[in-house]
Each structure stands twice: as C-alpha cells, then as structure tokens.
Amino acid sequence: MRTIRVDDVTAAIKEMCIEANHCLTQDMEWALCRAREAERSPVGRQVLGQLEDNLRIAARENIPICQDTGMAVIFMEVGQELHIEGGSLTAAVNEGVRQGYREGYLRKSVVGDPIVRENTRDNTPAVIHYDIVPGDQLKITVAPKGFGSENMSRIFMLKPADGIEGVRDAVLAAVKEAGPNACPPMVVGVGIGGTFEKCALLAKMALTRPADQRSEVSWVQELEKELLEKINRSGIGPGGLGGTNTALAVNINTFPTHIAGLPVAVNICCHVNRHCVRAL
Amino acid sequence: MDRHITVPFDDRTAGELRSGDYVYLTGTIYTARDAAHKRMYEALNKGEKLPFEMKGNVIYYMGPSPAREGRPVGSAGPTTASRMDKYTPALLDLGIKGMIGKGKRSEAVVEAIVRNGAVYFAAVGGAGALLSKSIESSEIIAYDDLGTEAIRKLKVRDFPVIVVIDSQGNNLYETAVSQYREEE
Numbered sequence: 501m502r503t504i505r506v507d508d509v510t511a512a513i514k515e516m517c518i519e520a521n522h523c524l525t526q527d528m529e530w531a532l533c534r535a536r537e538a539e540r541s542p543v544g545r546q547v548l549g550q551l552e553d554n555l556r557i558a559a560r561e562n563i564p565i566c567q568d569t570g571m572a573v574i575f576m577e578v579g580q581e582l583h584i585e586g587g588s589l590t591a592a593v594n595e596g597v598r599q600g601y602r603e604g605y606l607r608k609s610v611v612g613d614p615i616v617r618e619n620t621r622d623n624t625p626a627v628i629h630y631d632i633v634p635g636d637q638l639k640i641t642v643a644p645k646g647f648g649s650e651n652m653s654r655i656f657m658l659k660p661a662d663g664i665e666g667v668r669d670a671v672l673a674a675v676k677e678a679g680p681n682a683c684p685p686m687v688v689g690v691g692i693g694g695t696f697e698k699c700a701l702l703a704k705m706a707l708t709r710p711a712d713q714r715s716e717v718s719w720v721q722e723l724e725k726e727l728l729e730k731i732n733r734s735g736i737g738p739g740g741l742g743g744t745n746t747a748l749a750v751n752i753n754t755f756p757t758h759i760a761g762l763p764v765a766v767n768i769c770c771h772v773n774r775h776c777v778r779a780l
Numbered sequence: 781m782d783r784h785i786t787v788p789f790d791d792r793t794a795g796e797l798r799s800g801d802y803v804y805l806t807g808t809i810y811t812a813r814d815a816a817h818k819r820m821y822e823a824l825n826k827g828e829k830l831p832f833e834m835k836g837n838v839i840y841y842m843g844p845s846p847a848r849e850g851r852p853v854g855s856a857g858p859t860t861a862s863r864m865d866k867y868t869p870a871l872l873d874l875g876i877k878g879m880i881g882k883g884k885r886s887e888a889v890v891e892a893i894v895r896n897g898a899v900y901f902a903a904v905g906g907a908g909a910l911l912s913k914s915i916e917s918s919e920i921i922a923y924d925d926l927g928t929e930a931i932r933k934l935k936v937r938d939f940p941v942i943v944v945i946d947s948q949g950n951n952l953y954e955t956a957v958s959q960y961r962e963e964e
Contacts, residue, residue, distance in 0.1 A: 541960055564855040605846045605848050607928050648883070680883045680884060681884060733962040735957040741942065742959050743960050
C-alpha cells in the first residue's frame with residue numbers, strides 16, 4: 501500500500517490556491533481569445549481585450565486575476581489503496597487553504613456563520629468533496645469560486661414531462677436572469693439528474709471540465725452546442741454591455757435519476773473560471 | 781464618447797454624462813460594499829454621522845485583495861451592485877453623485893438616480909488586476925474591523941468605467957443588449 505503524508509497535501513493545496521488565482525488554464529485563455537476575434541460589438545471587443553490584458557498583468561505582476569479570490573472548492577479523489585498518515589486529511593486541506601490565502605495575498609472572503617457573518621480571516625473552511633476511487637493516487641482539484649456568479653446559480657426540480665425542452669428553458673432562464681451580474685462571458689455548468697444535491701454537484705464539477713471539451717454522450721453534446729448558440733444570441737455580451745459572446749462554454753454532466761423527477765442545476769461561473777489539478 | 785473627468789464632480793458634470801460614454805475618472809473615490817453599507821445605513825437611522833461626506837462623491841463597490849509590499853492595493857475590481865440596492869436610495873438622497881459597480885440595479889435605485897441627477901458606472905467585472913493599475917493610493921478611513929469590507933479612500937488616475945445608467949434614467953444594459961438580441 502502506498503503512503504503519503506498530510507503535510508504533502510497541505511503544501512500542494514497551498515500552491516494550487518495561489519496558482520489558480522493568478523493563472524487560468526490554457527483552454528480558458530484560448531476561449532477568451534476566440535471570443536474576442538468573433539465578437540461583433542465594439543464595446544464587447546474592448547471588454548474582451550481588457551480581460552486578456554488583465555490576465556497578462558495578473559501573471560506578470562503577481563496580482564490575483566480577480567479580487568474575489570473565492571471560496572475554495574476542493575475535489576479530492578482518494579485512491580482506495582492509498583494510505584494517508586500524519587493527521588486529519590480535512591485539517592490538512594484547510595491548512596493548505598489558510599497558508600495559500602495568507603502567503604499568496606488572496607482575499608479572505610469567508611464568514612464563519614451565514615447570519616452572524618464574522619470573517620474567519622483565513623478563508624477557511626474550504627468546501628471539500630471527497631470521492632473514493634480505484635488506485636493508489638490522490639487527485640486534487642482546487643476550484644476557487646467567486647460569488648458574483650455563484651449568486652446567480654439555480655436549481656430547478658423539473659418533472660419528467662418537462663423533458664429536454666424544460667431543461668433548455670431552465671438553463672436559458674438562469675443565464676438571462678444572471679445577465680451582467682455574473683461577469684459574462686460566462687461558463688455555464690449544468691447538472692441533469694440525480695437528486696437535489698447530486699445535480700448541484702454535477703453542475704459544479706462540470707465547471708472544471710476544459711472549455712473546449714464536449715460531452716461524450718451524443719444528445720448531451722448536441723444540447724451543449726445548442727445552448728451555447730442560444731445563449732450567445734441573447735445579446736447580453738461581454739460585461740453585459742451587449743454583444744454576441746455571452747458564454748464561452750456550456751458543460752453538462754448527467755446522472756441517473758428517480759422515475760418521478762428531472763432535477764436540473766445551473767452553476768454559473770464568470771470568465772475567471774479557475775481550477776488547478778494535481779495528482780499526489 | 782470618451783471623457784476624462786475629475787472626482788468628486790458636480791451636478792453639471794453628472795448631467796452631461798450619457799449612458800454608453802467611456803469615462804476615465806481621476807481624483808478621490810470611496811469604497812464600500814455589503815457590510816459597510818449596512819453599517820452606514822444603521823448609523824443614518826440612529827442619526828449618527830457617516831464616515832465620509834456623501835455630497836458630490838463617488839462610491840466604488842469593491843473589496844480588494846491584500847496589497848503586496850510596496851503596492852497601494854491588490855486586485856481591485858467591482859462587485860455586484862444590486863446587493864447594495866436596499867441602502868442606495870438613502871445615500872443618493874444625501875448627495876452621492878456616482879456609483880461604480882457591475883450588474884443590474886432595482887427600480888427604486890434608478891428612480892433615486894434620476895431624482896438626484898446621479899450616475900451609475902460599470903467597471904469591467906473580473907478585471908481586478910488591470911483596474912488596480914489605475915489606483916495610486918488606498919487608505920482605510922472607517923470600519924477597519926471589516927477587513928476587505930472596510931471603507932477605503934482611493935486616489936485614482938484615469939480609472940476606466942462606462943456609464944450604464946445616466947441622470948435621465950437611460951440604461952445601457954437594456955439598450956445595448958436589445959441591439960444584439962436575436963430571439964426566435
């Protein structure tokens with residue numbers, strides 16, 4: 501059995517929090533560049549140009565891409581043949597977030613209680629999702645999530661009779677309502693199926709898929725393409741200031757569901773769709 | 781149209797700005813977001829003094845990331861304005877001339893903008909690194925305990941914004957979007 505230490509997890513999470521907040525993945529950079537080239541609105545092209553400049557400044561001068569450096573959402577895929585020693589894994593993850601947000605000059609945006617609302621001052625706790633998988637590795641995905649777009653996300657408990665048309669209308673309604681609030685051009689993560697909480701998780705995970713990678717399921721792939729086209733005909737545009745690029749990608753994940761239900765979750769992310777992946 | 785203006789500004793300047801104008805702001809602005817607005821609102825209701833003069837000033841809805849050594853501020857882009865809608869009409873009635881944020885405003889805010897001859901600007905959401913380059917200094921002047929949500933006095937130079945809602949109530953989010961909408 502392979503063994504790793506929790507200290508190594510802390511060190512990795514710390515670096516990943518800093519990296520994710522300063523550099524987007526290549527697929528996101530390309531998607532922004534393609535959007536600028538295709539944009540018909542002059543204001544839209546200007547906004548997209550500013551976003552590309554922003555990425556260059558962030559990387560060159562070590563300034564977070566966005567001041568909302570997010571609540572740290574972390575996916576942990578733990579190999580069932582891996583042994584992790586040296587203390588609590590969850591505590592180690594939170595320690596990595598604490599160190600990353602402090603040493604990386606990232607904003608502390610977490611309050612300890614949703615009503616009392618006192619800032620925890622170290623951006624912990626993270627939202628951690630564990631999954632047990634075959635193998636002896638630990639795959640970590642750090643995805644800091646800003647709340648301008650998180651606030652515009654929605655869950656719809658549709659019924660089987662609503663069908664694919666219902667799904668389509670739900671996604672478009674969420675995007676339209678989000679409009680300029682969600683910092684378009686956005687990435688739209690959609691979860692279809694499962695239960696109330698499962699579809700939300702599917703939508704969140706969909707945001708970590710590369711912007712240029714379509715679903716392998718043919719009807720899902722068709723729906724992703726169709727929704728992206730429809731969203732880009734909404735007129736919302738970059739910054740919500742009008743234009744032909746409102747979304748960079750629509751990523752849909754599906755899961756089996758109950759005979760009585762058709763849950764749909766729409767998790768909207770701004771153009772700063774951050775994620776960083778590492779295997780230990 | 782491109783315009784360079786100094787802040788704070790007067791009624792005449794506010795009245796000349798039109799929805800869709802690109803504006804570069806130079807001068808002094810104040811940051812306040814959710815928690816600072818709540819506190820100012822409570823102070824007003826208790827008849828207490830506000831931490832800065834409202835008349836003619838511009839509020840930037842922004843909570844920066846921490847500044848690295850030798851820099852005035854960290855990443856510094858706008859936050860969603862609608863969360864401040866509940867508190868905004870009262871501040872406009874006290875003389876606030878401009879707000880910088882992103883996203884839609886409520887009917888009540890639009891009415892208060894028109895009633896007071898004020899302006900709502902948008903800065904590009906998610907461009908915090910770029911926008912920080914137009915901020916020359918930052919000083920916490922109130923509510924220090926709120927951390928990133930404290931009220932800061934910022935000196936800005938050519939800070940780039942676009943007029944979304946002007947003093948006549950024209951709204952770029954509505955006009956520009958309808959121009960590019962192609963619905964079946």
